[in-house]
Amino acid sequence: MNSRDLTKAAISATLHCLTGCAIGEILGMVISTALGWHNAGNIALSIVLAFFFGYTLAIRPVLAAGVDFRRALGVALAADTVSIAVMEIVDNGSLLFIPGAMNAGLGDLLFWGSLIASLAIAFVITVPVNRWMISRGKGHAVAHQYHHAQQHHH
Numbered sequence: 001m002n003s004r005d006l007t008k009a010a011i012s013a014t015l016h017c018l019t020g021c022a023i024g025e026i027l028g029m030v031i032s033t034a035l036g037w038h039n040a041g042n043i044a045l046s047i048v049l050a051f052f053f054g055y056t057l058a059i060r061p062v063l064a065a066g067v068d069f070r071r072a073l074g075v076a077l078a079a080d081t082v083s084i085a086v087m088e089i090v091d092n093g094s095l096l097f098i099p100g101a102m103n104a105g106l107g108d109l110l111f112w113g114s115l116i117a118s119l120a121i122a123f124v125i126t127v128p129v130n131r132w133m134i135s136r137g138k139g140h141a142v143a144h145q146y147h148h149a150q151q152h153h154h
Contacts, residue, residue, distance in 0.1 A: 001135070010131035013140030017083040017130070018123050020054030025091060027053075029115060030106060039102045043095075047088050054084040062143060079143035086129050087122040094118035 001009065028046030037045070058076035063069065094117065095101045101114035133139030 006131055006135055007127075009134050009140070010127050013083065013130045013134065014087075014123055014127045016057060016140070017054055017080055017087055017126065018119060020057040020080075021050040021084060021087045021091065021122070022119055024048075024050030024053040025119065026115065029111070033106050033111070039096075042102065043092050047092065050088050050091075051084055054080050058143060075143050078138075079140050082133060082139055083126055083130055087119075087126045090122040090125045091118045094121045 025046045028049040029042060032042040032045045055073075055076045058080045059072050062072040062075045067075065095114055098110075098114040098117065100110055101118075104111035104114065130139055134141045
């Protein structure tokens with residue numbers, strides 16, 4: 001894979017990861033903020049949901065390619081664990097450093113702006129991580145073969 005294709009694959013993998021993480025983060029933040037939870041519960045729920053939705057999005061094309069659930073789960077774990085973990089560390093770390101972000105309410109522009117900013121920062125930092133992993137046949141490269149199988153399956 002040449003350098004440009006490697007970068008495109010890393011951006012694609014990171015966008016895929018970002019989608020699952022964003023769904024989980026936003027849902028977790030909305031639920032925990034609405035329930036009045038403190039920062040630790042807020043972050044914990046967001047991380048759990050980010051991993052859940054990240055893995056759910058990763059496993060779908062593998063299952064669609066005809067792989068049994070147990071093996072598909074293994075592929076999803078191998079493909080996205082590091083990417084989701086890096087994204088969550090950076091995303092939640094960023095939220096902790098943005099003044100007032102963790103105390104902003106759902107109706108506050110600061111809540112939504114800081115969430116978007118933290119996800120954008122996480123994306124920028126996660127792309128090179130995914131690029132490095134894909135270049136070594138790890139991370140999203142593990143699941144990539146199933147994406148093509150699914151496209152040919154239809």
